[in-house]
Amino acid sequence: MNRDLLEEKAVEYALGVLPREDAIGFESVLKQDRGLQEIVHEYQRINELDAREAPEQELSFGHFSKVMEQINLESERVDEGESVVGDLAERKVVPFLAWSGWAAAAACLALMFGLSGGLREGVQANLASDDIMLSDLGAPGRARLHVAQEELVLETRMMELADLAETYWYSQGLPPESVEGGSEAPTGGFTIFDSKNKIGFLGVENLPAGKHGKAYHLWAQTQNESAPLRAGILRGSETSRGLFFIDLTQNGAFEDFRGDVSFFVTEESEELPSAPSGNVVLSGI
Amino acid sequence: MDEASREAELIRRIALDERDAFDELYTRYSRSLYSYAYKFLGDRSQTEEVIQDAFVKIWRTSKNYDPTLSRPFSWAVLVTKRLCIDRLRRRKPEVLMEDPMILGNAIDYTSQERSPVESAAIDEEVGRLKEMLLQLPKSQCESLSLAMSRGLTQQEISDTLSMPLGTVKTSMRRGMQRLKQLMTQCYE
DSSP states (O other): OOHHHHHHHHHHHHHTOSOHHHHHHHHHHHHHOHHHHHHHHHHHHHHHHHHHTSOOOOOOTTHHHHHHHHHHHHHHHHHTTOSOOSOGGGOOEEOOOOOOOHHHHHHHHHHHHTOBTTTSSOOOTTSOTTSEEEEETTTTEEEEEOOOOOOOOHHHHHHHHHHHHHHHHHTTOOOTTOOOSOTTOOOEEEEEEETTTTEEEEEEESOOOOOTTOEEEEEEEETTOSSOEEEEEEOSSOTTEEEEEEEOTTOGGGTTOOSOEEEEEEEESSSSOSSOOSOEEEOOO | OOHHHHHHHHHHHHTTTOHHHHHHHHHHHHHHHHHHHHHHHOOHHHHHHHHHHHHHHHHHHGGGOOTTTOOHHHHHHHHHHHHHHHHHHHSOGGGOOOOSOTTOOOOOOOOTTSOHHHHHHHHHHHHHHHHHHHHSOHHHHHHHHHHHHHOOOHHHHHHHHTOOHHHHHHHHHHHHHHHHHHHHHHHO
16 A cells, blocks of 8 residues: 555544455554554544534433443353353354254244244234244244344344354254264254344355355345345355354345345355355255 | 553553443543434434443453554544444434534533543644634535544545545545644644
């Protein structure tokens, strides 16, 4: 990067508007360049003044205790070894032990969480359209999980979904003769998705190793779009099994998305395909 | 030790799970951040939620704070700003408030958490910044204000002002350089 470009990025970085993908490269240069640090800090100082200029507002009494309550809650979860701490959005792939038997697990989860409609097609009419949706390949069909839709912050909902996904994954327990990635091992998967918050998890099992130069892409078929929309890419070499975080909150294509959604996975040779090829490796999830 | 170094030290201690350091940082920053976020969201309840999330995030990510990359208050401002922008983007566009920030009338700023001397110094600098912004050409002033006050990216500023992206980039850079120059002159 030449000096002009660096200074241009310094302005954006100081104002917090440099896109994340550019910021990473810029930060690595910034750490080594004291002159650039001075420029950035000076710009940040100007931005701080702008931030301090806002008309003064009073926080409500008890706000601090709410903050501490949330921090304590998260600390307790860590202490108790509960799943999912930290920034899940940055931890896209979580390797898990292999197992099969999705259908039995789904039934188990249905019992545990009171899934309406079990895993059959068809949903009770009185359920809200923004309930969490569980879809499974092992027992083709879908179910809604009716949850209290209080206004949770996104990260709290994310943790809740992660807990559900892990529970679903482990609810069957480890099978005694678990198949370790053999060619005949059945590919399975599920999604658990919160339509209202546009986040969820995709679990995959025994996904065949991607061919050289190809990658697996997740697609979403929504009610209000005739064509499927690309929902993400399953990166990395450990794609034979894993739990992937689905985040559609920043994806403009899903801005007006409402209601039901189903997912499927294809193998693609393009980095950013605009439409899925016919090579579907997982569907009905 | 100047303010920034003191606050960087607090963040370092927060990373070691020292709660008294967190209390102190909350006392220093909460009102400023709340006022700043309220300017974006214009809704008390949502702003309180965002500030709650911001402080939880500060607690949790303090280990990642790198003083070479960011001044402490800037770091906290950016954490808050991102949460505000996320919140705004989840709203419908018509809910976006008018920018209440751009070169508004001088507003008295006092902070009980800072000493009167520190508060007076900040007031003075804030006032100076407003005057300096007024000295900038319109395109520079507008593009910088949109980035600062609404967190718009350069592409979004280009769309909002119907200005070519290249012009936005140049305007922002020149505007910042000019502000920096004017600030330096002020202290000489």
